[in-house]
Amino acid sequence: MKMTFGNSIRLLSTSAAMALMLASAPNVFAATPKDTVVEAWAFDDIITLDPGEAFEISAAEVTGNTYDNLVKLNIKNTSEVVPGIAESWTVSEDGLTYTFKIKSGIKFASGNPITASDVAYSIERAVKLNKNPAFILQQFGLTGDNVADNAKAVDASTFQLKVDKPYATSFVLNCLTATVGAVVDKKLVESHAAAVTPSADYKYDTDFGNAWLKTHYAGSGAFKLRDWRANEIIVLERNDNYYGEKAKVARVIYRFMKESSGQRLALEAGDVDVARNVSPNDITAMSTSKTIKLDSAPKGTVYYLGLNQKNPNLAKPEVREALKYLVNYDAIGGTLIKGIGTIHQSFLPKGILGAVDDNPYKLDVAKAKELLAKAGLKDGFTVTMDVRSIEPITSLAQSMQQTFAQAGIKLELIPGDGKQVLTKYRARNHDIYIGDWGSDYWDPNSNAETFTSNPDNSDTPKSKTLAWRNAWDAPELTKETAAALLERDTDKRKAMYVDLQKKVLAEGPFVVIYQKTEVAGYRNNLQGFKLGPTFDSNFMNTVSKD
Template identity: 65%
Template sequence: MIMMRKNWKGAAMAGAMAGLLVGVPAGLLASASPVAAATPKDTLVLAWAIDDIITLDPAEAFEISAGEIMGNTYDRLVRFDINDPSKLYGDIASSWTVSDDGKLYTFKLKPNLKFASGNPLTADDVVYSLQRAVKLDKTPAFILTQLGWSKDNVDGKVKKVDDLTVTLETDKPYAPSFVLNCLTANVSAIVDKKLVEANAKDGDMGYGWLKTHYAGSGPLKIRDWRANEILAMERNDNYYGEKSKLPRVIYRHVKESATQRLLLEKGDVDVARNLEPGDIEAVSKNADVAVTNTPKGTIYYFSLNQKNPTLAKPEVREAMKYLVDYDAIGQTFIKGIGEIHQTFLPKGLLGASDEKPYKLDVAKAKELLAKAGLKDGFTITMDVRNNQPVTGIAEAVQRSFAQAGIKMEIIPGDGKQTLTKYRARNHDLYIGQWGADYWDPHTNADTFARNPDNSDNASSKTLAWRNDWNIPELTKKADAAVLERDTEKRAQLYKDMQKDVLATSPYVIIFQMIETAGVRKDVKDFKLGPTSDTTYTFKASKS
């Protein structure tokens, strides 16, 4: 197993890395600049902003770029069909059953599976992986702990029956689709117990080692990672299913849209992943490039902190929904990368509604503000992360607010600064995004429409909690929906919840992300997935 190399500097290191990746030109492995060698026919090279990767451990990785890497390099019990996310299929599981009381899941594993290391993959690895994720209790662990698992009880809830059989017990009879979709998440990825434990220190279950190493069984294996510069994967010949069509896939960290476009047009990269509307329009005119896109399970919104007595007025909440120029935003800042969407469930999820009752109506907003005793407006702040399209949208909202007498000061900051303030409930307005953690409607209902404890020291700090929105009745509805086992009835429960949230919430939901990529035309079968972990680069090939 080759150790991941972080923070390497200089051409000498780039050359050394090229030596590890036999057949890959050293230019590809240099830091992200417009000058590079043409891509080889046996390698897919992607330009993407991958500076969000902080760990390679699936029990901890919770960032968009890391999600894609995990999706290509680790297996899990089940996955969903990216062409129809409502359909689930076995990954390493050959079959599964659910007990009559709805709380015991029994999985049969496919025989003769192997990790990239050559070690056999058995029930021991499945049990170890799920228990490890719960016991480490890193950020994504909540996806599993919401099944009633904890550090104290998970050993009794996740059990091996024999080498090819595992049982999982939940605390309540949840909708099976909810439980199974939780098991498709990256935190449920299966790690090589023997390899991880061989590198464990002081009982850390390999946590220190796996941050920069690989221990999976997926179609690709991680070969090298240089933080903020490059991540290289290569074909895993031990993979049980369809082998990667190309021997290697390389991600180059390129943050700027214009630089990505230039690299793509020159043929120095095969795929550009962060193109802004102007660059999308430019590459769409290039005969050697195609543009592909897919709706993503990510929505952009801004929210009103109900700790602020002005923002807590129902009329103010509604007025702000009429002070967004949705049409103009759709035609400018999100052209080609998003579509106007006003409900908390993205299109594609069970029960998603596409109601769009709000449009820019300054007169209506003024009427509501006058009803709230604020006919002369008020002053407010908005915390904004320094990136597009968020900054542009915030500035557009600032202008439309002013038409109704609302003076909004924009407070810029990086992601860490704005999120820290938001998570502490110290904001007035906050603009950001929320992506589905797994492909089930509870992933968003749990955060937009649940707030089981609104106290400052609550253990569950949902988006409703962050905005001090105390909603006991909606919380009960969300809790009931996740237990409903009839699919049609469950879908209707989520539609009803979306209607309630749309009308009364402190969220102004603006659009759903459409992920767009520019792709060289000699690349075949590159398809963007609906979630961060379902863009399967191992399926791509070149003509």
Template identity: 40%
Template sequence: MVSRRNFLIGGAAVPFLSYLELAETAFAATPKDILVVAQQLDNMTSLDPHEGFEAVGGEMISNMYQKLVRANSDNPDTVTPVIAASWEADADNKVFTFKLADAKFASGAAVTADDVAFSLQRAIKMNKSPAFIINQFGFTADNVEARIVAKDAKTVTLTTETPTAISFLLFCLSANIGAIVEKKTVLENEVNGDLGNAWLQKNSAGSGPFKLQAWKASESIALTLNEHGPYKGNLKRVIIRHVVDPSSQMLMLQKGDVDIARDLTSEQLKALQSDENVTLVRKQIASLVLISLNQNNANLAKPQVWQAVKWALDYEGMQKNIVPLTHVVHQSMEPAGFPGTVTDTPFKQNVEKAKALMAEAGLADGFDITLDHYAAQPYPDLAQAIQANLGAIGIRVKLQSAENRQVLTKMRARGHEMALSAWGTDYFDPNSNAEVFCINKDNSDDAKKKPFAWRSSFKNDDLAAKAEAARDEKDPAKRLELYEALQREFMENSPFAVMFQTTKTAACRKNTTGFQLGVLSEGNSYLETSKA
């Protein structure tokens, strides 16, 4: 049997990083009212809910803010009311009225319709990365104050540009871009018309179970209880320590220095399966691992090279030997578990076919390229395997490792050649991924909308038209048929090699209960968590 170590070409040591001064010494056992978590925290650039657009940051945001609705963690194709007590659409499916439930911000002030309207208007006016999720309904900086209106203290109306299925609108509002912020607090911290953006990047003004005490990038996050919020357990504080090395996370869990370890590898999880002191909370999530080929590179812009890369990869070998308990082979842009997802895996390693495609592209002698990837495991191990696979067909890969947010920043600036990264879905509808992978209307460097496809300079008008047709199709069965056909075409005709879908596992000490993992990252919740 091929071992993981033999499967890889070498290995890489990853440094252990420190955490908040509040927890600088190891606990013999963590205090009963403080939850201590070991987690890789480099996937964050902002904690402003209308700007942050990374998985880990989204998780933190969702524990500090509430939205009108949220995805149901047990049945994610439905939504659960939160700030909204009820909602209804008019006969034309253009005017949507929300009645609000009672809720309070961390300041003690009541959440009002004015806060709701301001928050959604703010998201549109700021127009940061996640704004496309709700500006697709026709909201613009010029019209949003007229189209999102507080009618009274408990009533908000949203008027969309065209008739809209209320289920689709609700799914979009369940994303963090729909988070409700306290208008008064945010505007008190506004600087030069930024709507409080600079302040909210490292502070909070929400009504969720916790509020932000401190965030030190690549070190720690400390959350404290929102005494006016929905949390009813015995925790007063949650400290999340940035621990890159999974082996360090496991050792800290076993010693009692942390209550939850969030990023253990398959090797560590196997060892813990029989440990009576640990409970494993598992969830397949809507997160894909993929390789992006930047179309600004002449070699990577050849469709034959797209295909060659996909046929060169040993998907099954990597899954079996590197990520057996954390990922499954998956090749569609839509995650398994979503309506209409194609679960076929047509690409299998075929070196001779890949070489023939390279020759057809006029690149029989190969070429040199750099692959950026996250520094945290399992990405270094996967990158080494990819390097070997592509080397077999003449693509000479130089590996470039960096923190998660550094890789993302480089991709958002179109600075990568090839990149191994992850993409997490934003809301429970196939349009969420189809839009970011297929609809890139403006491929210029200064485009107002910069979806995932834009980052790699990929623009395909035919795919975009088909994605829009699927999005707008009113017949549910026909809509899913259109999405299935779109996925198959994207597999064959795009510069993205989707490889795996992630299964997350939180390893919890037996006295820690109630932590929830969601299909979407914002469903990872401390709301029900407590310690014996």
């Protein structure tokens, strides 16, 4: 079996080929190869694996294992960042210039040396592509017109970043740990750049390799991407050029399996080594197994409803508040997310500076009816909800369909895979969206920026935050969010984020339900398997197999 990688075609080993064939045939199973870790995982949200465009939770895990950044989150102490490709950095006294020294002698998987020019190119292409995650870098004042001057290589080992305002240093560094900050191999990517015709929306004559990099690889992480087939398989292979701790296994294969019960059965039979999307019932079943271990980690991910303010009924503040009283939080916490999450109603996850752990709402049908009557909707109304066909989202949606009905609201569920649902949501074509949001970097601005800020509510803005996706025009909160970003006094900054959360709880078009706890079951012959605090820090290079 031949697989393409870069410009070359290589033969996979016999064990990998067998694993690939098994992974492609969902009804066929066999023991996993000794040099390979096979994970059962639902990754139907992946749209692209170009780090300049990828903005999905599953994609972030893949890029987290295959690319590297200037700096990385310290997974043992998430309040700080540690060196990645950069060995050190300094910040000017005025807080506007960041200078990074690149480690010497390090290489991409291709064998090309990693230089400051690659770093500058990676930042420039992400800003100019202007895909969904570009706003993370554009927050520094970077634009297509000025990025080449403000993110540049001073020499082969020195990268300099100039920002437009004296932001909190932790904010800038944490942004650079995001997937969009991944460093790509300039020489390799440019060799696959395609010519495009400039337009009013895109003025460049190149795609910066975007079309190619959606399904190919140009990184320097512990693994290199060998294959991705949507809703089927992802194959990672050890990168022997990696400067850090080399992967202990030759490859990692993610097999697409959506159902928790199927994942558990495959794990119990030894057909996979890890089960990633396990339900509370299957967690209970696996906890009694002698051959399976469990690992869990709280994540910076919240599950929520997004209420599109283009819908005239959902735009009424009384309706927004009523829906917050039509969620059975106690039942959800006690059954649907037992072991995999905790009820949490604020947009900042616990563990991030300023996070509020107040949960003021509970199921109160009478209160909801009273609010609907004030909105002129005493007989209720009909509304749709776009639902990714995966647990626990499906069960959460069904639960709310029942509780909404108690107040006269007919909730019509529209199922779809991750790509379908996200594409519709990003175009603001939904009524209600149910899904999750993971912090893009470990700073309160990450979630505050997207839940509370919407500088341009037109259909063609520069920044497409969650507030924008739900057409929520909130100019005062947008100003407050910007002010919090520039507050250098930690206690004052914390208080500002507390205030923002309370206002969104009371007024916002978001019904935040719970914070995710990720749980994985794995065979007891795996060593070093550990889920990280973020969705891009589930690192596999530390895993070995007896």
